Amino acid sequence: MAEFEPKIVAFLCRWCAYAGADLAGTSRLKYPPNVVPIRVPCSGRVEPAWVVDALRQGADGVLIGGCHPGDCHYVSGNYKARRRVYLLKKILPELGIEPDRVRLEWVSASEGKRFAEVVADFVAELRALGPIGAGSDASRVTRDEESTALRGG
Amino acid sequence: MSPKSGDAIRPSSRHGPRIGVFVCHCGHNIAGTVDVEKVAEALARYPGVVYSTHYDYMCSDPGQELVKRAIKEHRLTGVVVAACSPSMHEPTFRTAGEEAGLNPYLVEIANIREHCSWVHEAGPATTDKAIRITRAAVEKVRGNHPLEPLQIGHAEKCLVIGGGIAGIQAALDVAEAGYEVLLVEKSPTIGGHMAQLSETFPTLDCSQCILTPKMVEAARHPRIRLLTYSEVEEVSGFLGNYHVRIRKKPTYVDPEKCNLCGDCEEVCPVRVPNEFDRGLSERGAIYIPFPQAVPSSYTLDEEACLGLEPLRCSECARVCEVGAIDYDMQEEIIEEDVGAIIVATGFELYPKEEMAEYGAGRIPDVIDGLEFERILSASGPTGGEVRRPSDGKVPKEVVFIQCSGSRDPELHKPYCSKICCMYTAKHALLYRHLVPDGRAYVFYIDIRAGGKGYEEFVARAMEEDRILYLRGKVAKVFREGDKVVVWGVDTLTGKRVEVKADLVVLAQAIVPSPGVTELAQRLHMSCLDEHGFLKEAHPKLRPLETLAGGVFIAGAAQAPKDIPDAVAQASGAAAKAIALLSAPALVHPPEVAIVDEELCSGCGICAPQCPYSAITVEEVAEVNEVLCEGCGACAAACPSGAMSLRNLTDEQVLAMVRAALKEAAEVTSG
Ligand SMILES: Cc1cc2nc3c(=O)[nH]c(=O)nc-3n(C[C@H](O)[C@H](O)[C@H](O)COP(=O)(O)OP(=O)(O)OC[C@H]3O[C@@H](n4cnc5c(N)ncnc54)[C@H](O)[C@@H]3O)c2cc1C
Ligand code: SF4
Ligand code: SF4
Ligand code: FES
Numbered sequence: 001m002a003e004f005e006p007k008i009v010a011f012l013c014r015w016c017a018y019a020g021a022d023l024a025g026t027s028r029l030k031y032p033p034n035v036v037p038i039r040v041p042c043s044g045r046v047e048p049a050w051v052v053d054a055l056r057q058g059a060d061g062v063l064i065g066g067c068h069p070g071d072c073h074y075v076s077g078n079y080k081a082r083r084r085v086y087l088l089k090k091i092l093p094e095l096g097i098e099p100d101r102v103r104l105e106w107v108s109a110s111e112g113k114r115f116a117e118v119v120a121d122f123v124a125e126l127r128a129l130g131p132i133g134a135g136s137d138a139s140r141v142t143r144d145e146e147s148t149a150l151r152g153g
Numbered sequence: 154m155s156p157k158s159g160d161a162i163r164p165s166s167r168h169g170p171r172i173g174v175f176v177c178h179c180g181h182n183i184a185g186t187v188d189v190e191k192v193a194e195a196l197a198r199y200p201g202v203v204y205s206t207h208y209d210y211m212c213s214d215p216g217q218e219l220v221k222r223a224i225k226e227h228r229l230t231g232v233v234v235a236a237c238s239p240s241m242h243e244p245t246f247r248t249a250g251e252e253a254g255l256n257p258y259l260v261e262i263a264n265i266r267e268h269c270s271w272v273h274e275a276g277p278a279t280t281d282k283a284i285r286i287t288r289a290a291v292e293k294v295r296g297n298h299p300l301e302p303l304q305i306g307h308a309e310k311c312l313v314i315g316g317g318i319a320g321i322q323a324a325l326d327v328a329e330a331g332y333e334v335l336l337v338e339k340s341p342t343i344g345g346h347m348a349q350l351s352e353t354f355p356t357l358d359c360s361q362c363i364l365t366p367k368m369v370e371a372a373r374h375p376r377i378r379l380l381t382y383s384e385v386e387e388v389s390g391f392l393g394n395y396h397v398r399i400r401k402k403p404t405y406v407d408p409e410k411c412n413l414c415g416d417c418e419e420v421c422p423v424r425v426p427n428e429f430d431r432g433l434s435e436r437g438a439i440y441i442p443f444p445q446a447v448p449s450s451y452t453l454d455e456e457a458c459l460g461l462e463p464l465r466c467s468e469c470a471r472v473c474e475v476g477a478i479d480y481d482m483q484e485e486i487i488e489e490d491v492g493a494i495i496v497a498t499g500f501e502l503y504p505k506e507e508m509a510e511y512g513a514g515r516i517p518d519v520i521d522g523l524e525f526e527r528i529l530s531a532s533g534p535t536g537g538e539v540r541r542p543s544d545g546k547v548p549k550e551v552v553f554i555q556c557s558g559s560r561d562p563e564l565h566k567p568y569c570s571k572i573c574c575m576y577t578a579k580h581a582l583l584y585r586h587l588v589p590d591g592r593a594y595v596f597y598i599d600i601r602a603g604g605k606g607y608e609e610f611v612a613r614a615m616e617e618d619r620i621l622y623l624r625g626k627v628a629k630v631f632r633e634g635d636k637v638v639v640w641g642v643d644t645l646t647g648k649r650v651e652v653k654a655d656l657v658v659l660a661q662a663i664v665p666s667p668g669v670t671e672l673a674q675r676l677h678m679s680c681l682d683e684h685g686f687l688k689e690a691h692p693k694l695r696p697l698e699t700l701a702g703g704v705f706i707a708g709a710a711q712a713p714k715d716i717p718d719a720v721a722q723a724s725g726a727a728a729k730a731i732a733l734l735s736a737p738a739l740v741h742p743p744e745v746a747i748v749d750e751e752l753c754s755g756c757g758i759c760a761p762q763c764p765y766s767a768i769t770v771e772e773v774a775e776v777n778e779v780l781c782e783g784c785g786a787c788a789a790a791c792p793s794g795a796m797s798l799r800n801l802t803d804e805q806v807l808a809m810v811r812a813a814l815k816e817a818a819e820v821t822s823g
Contacts, residue, residue: 005278009810022238025267033273033282036813037264038289038806039239041744045785045798050806058814073691074784075700075764084789116272 006060006126008035011046015073016108017065023112031116032123044077048088061101061126068106170295173204173229175220177211177236186270188280195284201295212242221253231294235263235287256299263290288812296805300743305779307393308490311730317345319708319723320497321371326727328376332734338381342446343368345499351529354579355610368447388675392702392779393492393739403482408450410477417469425457431524434534439469493703493730498669500709503558503662512630517543518637519657529583539587541656548655552639553577554627555597558662566662571713573660574601578614585618593620596627596641663713687711697726700765702780705729744799745781748774752795759787759796
C-alpha cells in the first residue's frame with residue numbers, strides 16, 4: 001500500500017514566511033510537495049474558521065507562518081495569531097481533530113532553510129498521525145456552534 | 154512564437170467570469186520539473202477559465218504580448234500567470250494587464266517556481282501541486298474586484314513640537330523645502346538642552362556657538378512661525394489632515410519692543426531659582442533664560458510675580474524705558490491645519506533626588522551632569538570657573554559616577570542612557586583643563602564609545618589628561634566635614650577604593666520629557682515604549698515614523714541620543730514630512746478593510762485590534778481607508794463576519810482552500 005500522503009494548506013505571511021518559502025526556492029532546497037501555500041498580509045489575518053474549514057475540506061494539517069516575535073510588519077499581528085491558535089487548539093479536540101494538525105511557526109524572510117525544515121517535519125508528523133477523523137465524527141458540530149466558538153478574537 | 158499546442162479555448166461563460174491562465178516554462182526552471190502542458194490542460198477544464206496556455210518565458214516581451222492579446226481577444230475578466238514569485242513579476246503582469254484594458258488588481262500570480270518547481274523533484278506530485286496552486290490563484294481572481302489606489306488631499310503645513318536642536322533642525326529643513334512650519338516650544342526660548350551645554354564631545358566646540366546661529370536662523374526664517382511659551386492643546390484629524398489647537402501663554406513683554414536692557418529684572422524684588430542654571434543661580438520674576446535666548450525678549454513669569462491681578466508691584470513696567478511690558482497681555486489660541494507633525498520633545502534627567510544611595514539631594518556637592526555643564530560654561534553661574542555649590546571652593550578631587558540610575562533594573566532604569574560615557578569623559582577632561590592640579594576619578598561599569606571619534610576621545614581623556622578610570626560600582630557616598638567620601642570597589646584589582654572628594658558628579662539616566670504621555674494621547678499615538686519614550690512604527694524599518702500616519706519623531710524624545718544622532722534623525726523626519734507635503738495627493742493601496750454595514754452589530758471588537766487606530770465604531774464600524782494598512786487583524790477578530798479585507802475576503806480564502814485541496818477528478822468545468 002502506498003504511504004499516506006498528508007495534504008497541507010499553509011497560510012503564509014507575505015512579509016516573512018512567504019518570502020522565506022521563496023528563499024527556499026531560490027536556494028533550491030528540497031522538501032516534500034504536500035503543502036499548498038496561500039499568501040496572506042499577516043499571520044494576524046488568519047481566522048480560526050479558515051483553519052477548521054481547511055481541515056474539513058480535506059486538509060490533514062494547516063500551517064500558519066508568521067514573523068518572529070517583535071518583527072511583525074503590523075507590530076502585533078503575530079501575537080494575535082498566537083493567541084488565536086492557542087485558543088483554537090483547545091477547541092479542536094471537541095471537533096475530533098488533533099491539535100497537532102495545526103502549526104504556527106515563525107519563519108523570517110531569511111530563513112529559507114527553516115521553512116523547508118518546518119514543512120518536512122510537519123509532513124513527517126502528519127504521516128504518523130494518519131488521515132484525519134479516524135476516531136470521531138467532526139461533522140457533528142454545526143457551523144453555528146463552530147463560529148460561536150471560533151470567532152471573536 | 155505563437156502559443157503552443159495544448160491551448161484550450163472555451164467559448165462558455167458569456168456572463169460569468171472569463172479567466173485566462175498563462176503557465177510559464179521559465180525555460181527549464183519550471184518545465185524541467187513541472188509538466189506545464191498538463192497544468193495548462195487541467196486549468197482549461199477548471200470552472201471560469203476560458204483560456205489556458207503555456208509559453209517559454211511569460212515575462213519576455215512576446216510572453217507579455219501573448220497575455221495582452223488574449224485579454225482582448227477573449228474578453229478576459231481576470232488573469233492568472235503561473236510563474237515565479239509575485240515578488241518578481243507581479244508588477245510586470247499587472248502593468249501588462251492594465252495596458253490591455255484590464256484592471257491591474259484582476260491579475261494574480263500563481264507561484265509555481267519558488268514554491269514548487271525549484272523545491273521538488275520532477276514527477277506527478279510536483280505537477281499536481283502546481284495545478285493546485287494555480288487553481289487557488291484562479292479562485293482569488295474570481296473573487297477580486299477592480300480597484301483604484303486611494304487618493305486624498307492634504308494640508309501643506311508642518312507642525313514641529315519641541316524647539317531643541319532636533320526640532321530646530323527639522324523645522325529648518327522643512328521650511329527650506331518650501332513649506333510653512335509652526336515650531337511650538339513650551340519654554341520661553343528655543344534651544345533645548347544643547348543651550349545649557351558648555352562644550353560638546355568629541356570635538357569640544359562651544360555648544361552655544363554652534364547652536365545660536367541655528368536658533369536665529371529658525372526665528373528669522375520667513376516660513377517658520379515660532380510659537381514659544383506655547384503648548385499643543387488639541388489635535389484632531391488624520392494623516393495629512395490634522396487640525397491643531399495651540400495655546401500660547403502671555404509673556405507680558407512685547408518682544409518687538411524689548412531691547413534686552415535688563416532694567417526690569419534688576420528692580421524686580423522677587424528671586425527664584427533659575428531653571429536654566431539648574432537652580433545654581435537666581436533670577437527675577439521677569440527674566441531671560443540666557444542672553445542669546447530666541448525670541449530675544451524678557452518674559453514675565455506669572456507664577457513668580459508678586460501679582461498681576463490685582464497688580465501688586467509693577468516696578469518693572471515703571472523702569473522699562475521702551476514700554477515693552479504689558480500686564481494686560483492675553484493668552485492666544487492658534488488653530489491651524491497641518492499635513493505632517495514632527496514630535497521632538499527631547500529628554501530630561503532622571504531626578505538626582507532618586508539616588509538616595511549617592512546622597513543626592515541631601516549633600517549639596519553631589520550634582521548632576523547638567524549642573525556640571527552650567528558650572529563649566531563660560532556664561533554659567535560661576536563664570537566658567539569650576540566652583541562647587543556648597544561654599545564656592547575650587548574642587549581638587551572630583552568623582553564622576555557613570556550609569557547613575559541607568560542599567561539598574563531593580564532600583565532605577567534598566568536601559569543604557571547611551572550618552573553618559575561620552576559626556577562624563579568630556580566633563581573629566583574639561584575639569585582637568587580648568588583645574589590642572591585637580592584629580593578626576595570616573596567610576597564606570599564599562600565604556601560605550603561607539604561613534605565617530607568617540608573611542609579616541611575617551612582614550613585621550615584617560616591617557617593625556619590622566620583621568621583615573623575605576624571599573625566598579627560605588628557602594629556609598631557620605632559627608633565627612635567638607636568632604637564627600639566615596640566608597641567603591643575597583644573590580645579589576647578587587648581592591649576597595651575610598652576617595653575623599655570635593656565634588657561628585659552623577660551621570661544621571663536620560664528619561665523622556667515630562668508631559669509627553671499626555672501629548673502622545675492628544676496625538677492619538679497610543680504608543681510610547683515601556684519607558685515612556687516615543688515609539689517608532691517599526692524598530693528597524695520605520696524608525697522615524699509612528700503608528701499615527703503623518704506623525705514623525707526626532708531626537709532624544711525617541712531614545713537617549715547625542716547631538717549628531719538627534720540632528721540626523723531630525724533631518725530624516727523632515728525628509729519624511731517633506732515627502733508627504735510635496736505629494737500632489739496621498740496615494741494609498743486600496744486593499745484595505747471594509748465593513749458590511751448590514752452584518753456589523755457595532756460590537757466594537759475590531760477597533761482595538763487595529764494598530765493604526767483606523768477604525769471608529771458608532772452605530773456600525775467605519776474604517777478610515779487612508780489609515781488602514783491592510784493587515785486584516787480586524788477582519789480576523791470580527792465575530793459577525795462584517796469586517797473583511799478588499800480582495801482577500803473570507804469567501805475568497807475559503808474558495809482558495811477548497812481549490813487547493815480538491816482532487817483533480819473532483820473538478821468539473823462549469
Ligand atoms: C549632561 C549632558 C551633556 C551632554 N553633552 C553632549 C555633548 O557634549 N555632545 C553631544 O553630542 N550631546 C551631548 N548631550 C546630549 C544632547 O543634550 C542631546 O542630544 C540634545 O539635547 C537632544 O536634542 P533634542 O532636541 O532631541 O532634545 P532637547 O534638547 O531636550 O529639546 C527638547 C525641547 O522640546 C521642548 N519640549 C518638551 N516637551 C514639549 C512639549 N510638550 N511641547 C513643546 N515643547 C516641548 C523642551 O522644552 C526642549 O526645548 C549631553 C546631554 C547631557 C544631559
Ligand atoms: S486591516 Fe489592519 S490596519 Fe486595516 S483597519 Fe483592520 S486592523 Fe486596522
Ligand atoms: S467587530 Fe465586526 S461587528 Fe463588531 S464593530 Fe467591528 S465590524 Fe462591526
Ligand atoms: S506581518 Fe508577518 S506576521 Fe504580521
